[in-house]
């Protein structure tokens with residue numbers, strides 16, 4: 001069931017991305033201004049510590065499990081699919097091969113499936129190198145998981161062209177990014193593309209599909225309701241404004257965004273507040 005949810009979700013995202021490329025629906029112009037790769041803030045001079053922080057912020061620890069040994073997403077209709085055991089992958093592949101898998105969705109022998117490389121395709125080469133170096137430093141543990149198989153539902157999706165593998169997703173999303181709000185917001189735009197876009201969409205307009213047992217990820221212009229302080233509390237503790245619990249976002253914030261630096265949180269807040277100010 002989990003795989004089903006995940007796959008449907010990724011397909012929805014791809015569909016959203018396609019819609020977003022239609023110029024008539026562009027809420028903000030200049031969306032296609034080139035993305036200049038930025039680095040996440042470097043708080044430790046040790047690349048492996050930097051890579052470890054990125055593995056949390058970017059959600060590698062969500063899909064590949066906290067210890068990065070991978071998770072079973074198999075489903076009878078869709079087929080066998082494990083998110084890889086990255087401790088074993090690190091032993092089996094070179095740093096360069098790891099960065100190509102992360103940012104291009106391409107393993108030496110095949111395209112990956114459902115690995116969201118389109119989010120990481122615009123990352124700074126030094127950040128990718130730090131991630132790969134961190135993975136390389138892990139000691140291999142646990143099993144190497146089985147290769148994916150194609151179940152009947154997935155076969156249908158492949159035949160109809162609805163399914164895109166990770167390499168195809170990278171190509172499709174190549175020139176797509178959240179709205180360009182000018183050079184002073186370029187850093188945040190880059191962060192949002194690499195992480196929030198996974199669920200809130202490349203255009204940050206949210207989705208209409210409920211996520212697991214939570215409501216759909218909303219349009220991020222919702223941040224207009226947040227002060228800078230409240231937003232920082234959401235990112236660090238998962239607690240939103242008002243007396244509520246967020247089923248998905250609460251855990252995502254605690255697991256991932258509590259590892260943002262204050263500078264990254266402020267940049268993202270300023271960007272989203274400005275986006276909301278410019279209208280829907």
Ligand code: HEC
Pocket residue numbers: 054055058059060061062063064081082083084085086088089098101102107111112113114115116120131148
């Ligand atoms: C939305 C879930 C998701 C996220 C987030 C995610 N991955 Fe993956 N990743 C997958 C899945 C699923 C596979 C298996 C793909 C396959 O076998 O075709 C995979 C495969 C990989 C592989 C290939 C390994 C191998 O041996 O075949 C690497 C390397 C990898 N991911 C690294 C990362 C890193 C690093 C991050 C964070 C920057 C990350 N992934 C984030 C789902 C995810």
Ligand code: HEC
Pocket residue numbers: 192195196197198199200211214215216217218220222223234240241245246247248249250252257268
């Ligand atoms: C794994 C999916 C996922 C990711 C990644 C994600 N979100 Fe969310 N977000 C959600 C969902 C689902 C909701 C709906 C509320 C819930 O979780 O119950 C939500 C809700 C929110 C809300 C509304 C909170 C409220 O007051 O109701 C804000 C603001 C938000 N997200 C900001 C962000 C930002 C900023 C990022 C990136 C730094 C991000 N989200 C990344 C899934 C995600």
